[in-house]
Amino acid sequence: MLGSAYFYFCNQQLNGFRYVNMDYGICQALGFMAGLTTVIIMYDIACQWFVNFHKRVKTTPTLHVPKDMSLTPAVGKFHLGAHIDSCFALFSLNFIQGAGQLDGEIIETLWSLLDRSASSTRVMSAAARQETIDKIMNDVNWRKTVGMGEITLHCHCSHLYANFYF
Numbered sequence: 001m002l003g004s005a006y007f008y009f010c011n012q013q014l015n016g017f018r019y020v021n022m023d024y025g026i027c028q029a030l031g032f033m034a035g036l037t038t039v040i041i042m043y044d045i046a047c048q049w050f051v052n053f054h055k056r057v058k059t060t061p062t063l064h065v066p067k068d069m070s071l072t073p074a075v076g077k078f079h080l081g082a083h084i085d086s087c088f089a090l091f092s093l094n095f096i097q098g099a100g101q102l103d104g105e106i107i108e109t110l111w112s113l114l115d116r117s118a119s120s121t122r123v124m125s126a127a128a129r130q131e132t133i134d135k136i137m138n139d140v141n142w143r144k145t146v147g148m149g150e151i152t153l154h155c156h157c158s159h160l161y162a163n164f165y166f
């Protein structure tokens with residue numbers, strides 16, 4: 001079964017270029033999708049991050065991928081333009097079966113919402129700013145999750161409408 005789910009991560013690289021936060025977030029999200037056999041993971045640097053992902057999962061007791069789940073890494077269309085040419089064929093959503101017409105640039109839709117909080121978060125301590133931004137992103141995640149059916153219905157209706165009249 002092919003399924004799709006959208007999760008929004010703000011991945012901060014700590015101590016250089018580690019993937020611990022992304023690995024943990026992805027594994028937690030995948031845990032909610034047990035039963036799906038194919039999952040497409042869209043991430044701005046999936047071409048680098050996915051290289052040793054299964055090795056890290058295997059060697060880290062807190063990381064798990066549901067059994068019989070196949071993961072397909074993809075890079076969003078906006079970010080893919082800044083990658084090396086060989087990434088295009090391997091990680092473009094254009095060539096991944098089941099991806100449809102996704103752009104894979106979900107997190108960027110949050111930027112305008114986060115901009116509104118900039119005037120208050122810029123005067124906060126680093127910890128308070130991080131906590132506030134996390135709460136805002138959690139709220140946006142929650143609102144998008146509960147509104148997903150409505151968005152999907154709207155998209156399908158718009159598509160049907162466009163096909164019917166044009």
Ligand SMILES: [Zn+2]
Pocket residue numbers: 047048075083084087
């Ligand atoms: Zn790349």
